Amino acid sequence: MQKLTKISDRLYYLPPVQETDRPILGAVVGEEKTLLIDAGNSSQHAKLFLQQLREIGIQADLLALTHWHWDHVFGMREIAVPSISCKETYGKIKEMQPLSWEDKDLDQRVEEGTEIPFCADAMKKEFGNDRNIQIHLPTLTFEDRMTVHLGSVTCEIEHVGGDHSSDSCVAFIPEEKALFVGDCLYANLYAEKWNYTVEKMLKLIQRLEKYDADTYFLSHHPGPLTKDAFHSFLQLLKNAALLTQKNAGDENAIHQEMSDNLQRDLNEDELEAIGYFVNGW
Template sequence: MQELVRFSKHTLFLPPEHETDRPLLAAIAGSNRTLLVDAGNSPKHAELFLKQLQTLDIQGDLLVLTHHDWDHVFGLGTFKMPVIAHSSTRDEIKKMQLLSWTDAALEQRVKEKSQTSFSAENIKRELGVERDVTLTLPEITFATRMMVDLGGITCWIEHVGGDHASDSTVVYIPEEKVLFVGDAMYANTMDWSYTTEETLKLVQKLEQYDVERCFLSHHDTPLTKAEYQHALFVLKATATIVQELRSGKPAIAQELSLRFKRPLSEDELEVIDFFLNGLHGEKGHV
């Protein structure tokens, strides 16, 4: 069981758990109210988060969703507070309310390629046999960005999109130079792909933030400023080279290695594979 970590005076987070794909959850506490980030992948996950906050005498007042994927919203029914989300996140949750989560329904969606086998298996493991999924709709929606004043600290909530989920939203704390990116920097997991167009648009939006620490939902620890900038550079440089060359992996890897002035890491070579998948595959993600 993960334990809540105090990152700063205002920010706490519950690290992810990979056994059932539980994402990172966070709390940003001001002098007047507290904003929670993401609802978790089940009522059990949500309850664990809320109980640990309660031991520190922290009460959530608002909840923001980074996107609509099951592991970020299945705990929604546990949170008795207003929920903030991008308008398209609300639309996607409304569609999800109509879905069945039985084994048969999950297997059918995997067969139709509207859901990954990875997520289907994790839903079974996390929720068990009795899957009573309560998906409440967000009450507060926005189109581009909005600001929440928590008292002595502010949060900018912005829609950034990307290949992983078109409704991806980030949360930025300017006073602490902390950015929560959810899953926005990850690939489309239906076919493990990045597209050059979506990636370059995403990077352009993320580059505007002055970031000292960046939290990704399925990374155990936050990225440092140098790690975050390198991750953006890898995405941007690879997307640009793939656009320019539109060739095979050896030529792209060689050009990227020349720009880095060193051999590529396994992770960087994998990013090339994802972009090549994006040249041939179709987008889709649940």
């Protein structure tokens, strides 16, 4: 079972589960209010998070969403507090509300290319045959950024976009030097071939580099990354993007130049990153 993990008196997270696509959920605890980051992929996921917080005396007051994808919002019905998102996220969630999540309808959307096969399979595993899914709309919306004051700690939420989802937001807690990155650095999965694009990635990296954080949370990574590990990941993505641009999407040429620059064979992560950029070229 997922176990609530304490980073500090102000910061907690619930680790992800790959099989059913449960993302990391965060809690920022102020002297006056507690803000949750993402609602989880189901009522069961959200209930587990809330229960473990209650066991240590923490009650949720607000909820912030990093983007509209199902695994981050389907738990909203269990979190009876005001919720916050960017305006684009609100619109995307509203589009999902009338959809059916039964097998035949999921399968049809997969066939049409409007649903991701991995996500459809994860939903079936997470929910079983109980598909009483009620999707709630966010209460408060913002355009570019919003600061939430919780009492001796703040959370700065910024719309950053990216290939994975154009509504992606990050949540920065300056007092803790912690950044919840959500899914913004992941590839676009709503495509025939999962991909990155050079322009969107370079713009996103520039936005993320400005944050002075020591702890970074990627929604589907097992635990937080250090500053060095996170910036190494950013550097990999930046290098792959620039080499894709320089070599006009020639995968072999990109492999060779990156390998020459590193003076070693490329590892699995580097090959995957290059593949995503070539797919989006």
